[in-house]
Amino acid sequence: MDMKVAKKKLGLKEKYRLMTRDLGWEPSYRTKDEVFPYVKYEGIKVHDWDKWEDPFRLTMDAYWKYQAEKERKFYAIIDAHAQNNGHLNITDGRYLSALKVFLQAISPGEYAAHKGFSRVGREFPGVGTQVACQMQAIDEIRHAQTQIHALSNYNKYYNGFHAFADARDRMWYNTVARSFFDDAMSAGPFEFMIAIGFSFEYVLTNLLFVPFMSGAAYNGDMATVTFGFSAQSDEARHMTLGLECIKFMLEQDPDNLPIVQGWLDKWFWRGFRVLGLVSTMMDYMLPKRVMSWREAWEIYGVENGGALFKDLARYGIRPPKGWDDAEKSIDHMSHQFMLGLYQWSFGTSLHSWIPSDEDMDWLSAKYPTTFDKYYRPRWDHIRKLAAEGKQFKNFGLAKLCQTCQLPVVFTEPDDPTMSCHRETSYKGEKYHFCSDGCQHVFENEPEKYVQAWLPMPALFREFEGDVGAWMDWVSLRDGQDNGDYVGSIDQRNFEQWRGLATSNT
Amino acid sequence: MQIDLRTVSIQPLRNTFDHLARRFGDKPASRYQEGSYDIQAAENLHYKPTWDPDQDLYDTKITKIVMKDWYALKDPRQFYYSTYTLARARQQDTTEANFAFVESRGLADMLPPALRDTALNVLVPLRHAAWGANQNNTLICGYGYGAVFTQPCIYHAMDNLGIAQYLSRLGLLLGDTEALDAGKAAWLDDPVWQALRRYVEDTLVLRDPFEAFVAQNVALDGLLYPLVYGRIVDDFLSAQGASAVAMLTQFMTDWFDETKKWVDAVLKVAAAESDDNRAVLQDWIAAWSARAASALLPVAEIALGANADAAVGEELAGFRARIQKTGITI
Ligand SMILES: [Fe+2]
Ligand SMILES: [Fe+2]
Ligand SMILES: [Zn+2]
Numbered sequence: 001m002d003m004k005v006a007k008k009k010l011g012l013k014e015k016y017r018l019m020t021r022d023l024g025w026e027p028s029y030r031t032k033d034e035v036f037p038y039v040k041y042e043g044i045k046v047h048d049w050d051k052w053e054d055p056f057r058l059t060m061d062a063y064w065k066y067q068a069e070k071e072r073k074f075y076a077i078i079d080a081h082a083q084n085n086g087h088l089n090i091t092d093g094r095y096l097s098a099l100k101v102f103l104q105a106i107s108p109g110e111y112a113a114h115k116g117f118s119r120v121g122r123e124f125p126g127v128g129t130q131v132a133c134q135m136q137a138i139d140e141i142r143h144a145q146t147q148i149h150a151l152s153n154y155n156k157y158y159n160g161f162h163a164f165a166d167a168r169d170r171m172w173y174n175t176v177a178r179s180f181f182d183d184a185m186s187a188g189p190f191e192f193m194i195a196i197g198f199s200f201e202y203v204l205t206n207l208l209f210v211p212f213m214s215g216a217a218y219n220g221d222m223a224t225v226t227f228g229f230s231a232q233s234d235e236a237r238h239m240t241l242g243l244e245c246i247k248f249m250l251e252q253d254p255d256n257l258p259i260v261q262g263w264l265d266k267w268f269w270r271g272f273r274v275l276g277l278v279s280t281m282m283d284y285m286l287p288k289r290v291m292s293w294r295e296a297w298e299i300y301g302v303e304n305g306g307a308l309f310k311d312l313a314r315y316g317i318r319p320p321k322g323w324d325d326a327e328k329s330i331d332h333m334s335h336q337f338m339l340g341l342y343q344w345s346f347g348t349s350l351h352s353w354i355p356s357d358e359d360m361d362w363l364s365a366k367y368p369t370t371f372d373k374y375y376r377p378r379w380d381h382i383r384k385l386a387a388e389g390k391q392f393k394n395f396g397l398a399k400l401c402q403t404c405q406l407p408v409v410f411t412e413p414d415d416p417t418m419s420c421h422r423e424t425s426y427k428g429e430k431y432h433f434c435s436d437g438c439q440h441v442f443e444n445e446p447e448k449y450v451q452a453w454l455p456m457p458a459l460f461r462e463f464e465g466d467v468g469a470w471m472d473w474v475s476l477r478d479g480q481d482n483g484d485y486v487g488s489i490d491q492r493n494f495e496q497w498r499g500l501a502t503s504n505t
Numbered sequence: 506m507q508i509d510l511r512t513v514s515i516q517p518l519r520n521t522f523d524h525l526a527r528r529f530g531d532k533p534a535s536r537y538q539e540g541s542y543d544i545q546a547a548e549n550l551h552y553k554p555t556w557d558p559d560q561d562l563y564d565t566k567i568t569k570i571v572m573k574d575w576y577a578l579k580d581p582r583q584f585y586y587s588t589y590t591l592a593r594a595r596q597q598d599t600t601e602a603n604f605a606f607v608e609s610r611g612l613a614d615m616l617p618p619a620l621r622d623t624a625l626n627v628l629v630p631l632r633h634a635a636w637g638a639n640q641n642n643t644l645i646c647g648y649g650y651g652a653v654f655t656q657p658c659i660y661h662a663m664d665n666l667g668i669a670q671y672l673s674r675l676g677l678l679l680g681d682t683e684a685l686d687a688g689k690a691a692w693l694d695d696p697v698w699q700a701l702r703r704y705v706e707d708t709l710v711l712r713d714p715f716e717a718f719v720a721q722n723v724a725l726d727g728l729l730y731p732l733v734y735g736r737i738v739d740d741f742l743s744a745q746g747a748s749a750v751a752m753l754t755q756f757m758t759d760w761f762d763e764t765k766k767w768v769d770a771v772l773k774v775a776a777a778e779s780d781d782n783r784a785v786l787q788d789w790i791a792a793w794s795a796r797a798a799s800a801l802l803p804v805a806e807i808a809l810g811a812n813a814d815a816a817v818g819e820e821l822a823g824f825r826a827r828i829q830k831t832g833i834t835i
Contacts, residue, residue: 023636060667068594118647145540156517182551
């Protein structure tokens with residue numbers, strides 16, 4: 001027998017098929033319903049999992065090789081950053097607030113994404129889909145870990161980072177991000193993919209990561225730049241996965257369209273509310289600003305999002321329902337958020353501050369139709385109080401939105417002088433919302449959202465309004481982690497260590 | 506103004522994060538600790554899963570194993586993403602070199618046909634078993650509790666996939682696409698493989714993450730790897746001049762030696778936690794390993810013929826001795 005028969009030349013696609021989907025088989029000792037119990041209840045119809053187009057073709061040997069290369073570089077840089085006191089390179093200690101938000105709210109989200117993708121990486125009956133989801137699952141734990149490792153050195157020198165794990169589960173503003181990821185993970189596998197894989201990774205990720213990473217670069221934070229840069233090629237894979245997923249659902253059956261559209265409406269609005277934190281970071285927390293939130297929205301929201309939804313129109317998809325309300329809030333949200341953070345800053349594990357004259361001039365140039373008219377006067381008032389030695393504090397209980405969990409601090413989309421407040425009754429209980437978008441989300445699944453853990457009522461139930469006891473419980477150290485940046489320990493240390501004046505350079 | 510930041514000598518305010526100081530004392534934490542302990546949400550979970558409203562989003566009650574602290578199940582390798590990936594990248598280099606060596610010297614073509622067929626018949630269907638292992642470890646990672654227990658499972662799942670892919674490449678190298686087709690047909694229909702396939706399918710319906718861990722990582726792989734890669738490939742085939750095959754499966758041999766340290770450590774801590782845990786583990790391991798041994802017998806016969814029975818018996822005895830060291834007697 002002649003063994004020297006030439007091997008068949010396999011194309012890349014065929015070879016990848018043999019390395020992945022050919023591994024699976026139709027079970028016969030058990031039913032498919034037993035093996036994949038969660039794939040039907042959402043009502044998404046899939047007729048042929050083989051129609052799934054692999055968004056990228058990466059075998060494990062190549063994955064290990066590329067990723068190890070990136071890991072080596074990443075840890076070499078953050079080791080050097082820690083050894084050389086790289087934290088003193090940042091423009092100003094105010095910048096640290098952006099990092100504190102990131103570690104408390106976003107890194108736990110990376111971990112949640114890791115768990116969620118592990119689950120869907122098991123629950124989908126198509127091998128190609130499973131493998132792509134599993135790779136994202138392992139990437140996402142990478143992101144959680146590289147972020148914690150990069151920010152670990154900041155924790156050694158500054159306040160507000162030390163209790164991120166406690167704050168993740170207990171701190172009022174972190175429940176915004178936490179409830180977002182809990183919401184996605186408690187949904188079925190298909191909705192999870194639309195929530196995180198598509199809406200978050202594809203539609204919103206640029207609005208989150210690009211501003212954060214360029215903000216870090218502008219403000220001398222090499223550690224953050226490095227983890228952002230290192231995650232970029234992972235994110236590119238995640239984006240193609242998200243896009244493939246939505247197209248696959250839409251192509252499999254026309255009945256899927258209304259379900260998918262409903263999820264898009266929901267998750268766009270849920271995600272947009274989470275991004276409120278980013279708007280504040282961009283407009284207020286960066287000592288050296290990259291661009292305004294409005295400008296970022298124009299590029300990554302209007303242009304990129306617009307092109308995407310034009311592309312999806314051929315499947316019958318229309319832009320998400322809340323899109324117009326989102327647009328109307330762009331020139332207001334960062335100001336409303338920062339004013340909220342400032343008045344409740346006694347209860348935040350990060351510092352906020354009153355913008356300087358220079359800051360305010362920048363804000364009025366970037367928001368010519370809104371800042372001087374609605375927000376400068378409020379900051380002026382707060383500043384006057386501060387000059388008299390009275391920090392503006394609001395110890396009142398903020399009403400929280402039952403859906404997005406933000407305090408109800410927004411205004412009517414068509415009337416910025418009116419605060420926006422919606423409510424609905426369900427089974428004899430009253431529920432409050434920050435917007436029509438959040439009310440709709442609730443009304444579509446009231447049984448889910450009545451379960452939400454709302455931090456403010458809990459504060460009263462469990463601590464009877466004892467703020468000190470509550471601070472202990474969230475591991476917030478009064479006088480260290482919270483309050484105005486001006487006069488804070490962070491400010492004193494940073495300035496002393498840096499030996500530089502903090503004029504706004 | 507230029508400042509040389511290295512010359513600034515400053516005192517850190519603290520050594521580590523609060524949750525790590527509570528666990529390990531007020532001292533600098535390792536990267537494994539920072540990247541693993543308490544990073545899963547633990548309190549104030551917002552909604553019940555719509556896919557099973559009887560569960561919590563992260564739920565310790567979906568398994569029969571009870572731990573006071575799930576973070577006690579430490580991985581002795583202390584793998585976090587970086588150390589895991591670097592370790593596998595190195596092994597991948599070696600495997601690549603081994604494949605290149607076998608290919609460039611035409612060693613595959615020099616294999617005696619009977620041995621080559623034996624290698625293909627035993628190894629190629631196992632790519633499907635490895636895919637089953639991937640499914641189980643992905644499930645344990647997804648639904649298990651606490652990153653210290655679950656993160657090694659996603660690494661393990663990706664390893665299972667990598668092994669399935671190396672077996673596919675081995676099949677292509679020794680027998681082209683026909684070998685993969687034949688292997689799959691055998692997995693699906695050949696009586697030799699049906700007990701094993703039934704075993705794998707029965708594990709795929711487990712929803713107790715710890716039982717899946719036992720059925721897959723302890724029982725099945727604890728017998729399959731030493732039997733197939735040790736006894737059949739490294740000993741039997743190599744002795745007859747097919748050491749090229751052993752070069753192609755070196756990854757699996759090394760991998761089993763490394764990962765069993767983790768598997769044993771998990772068993773040991775879980776069993777030491779309580780008599781109830783030990784009893785549950787004992788039952789699970791006894792039942793699943795007995796099934797695994799009988800499912801592997803016809804597979805061993807492909808290579809070892811009449812000696813298979815004794816070989817499986819010896820492996821089972823070795824397995825029992827190994828498990829005994831974790832404090833569990835079967
Ligand atoms: Fe990520
Ligand atoms: Fe991602
Ligand atoms: Zn809301």
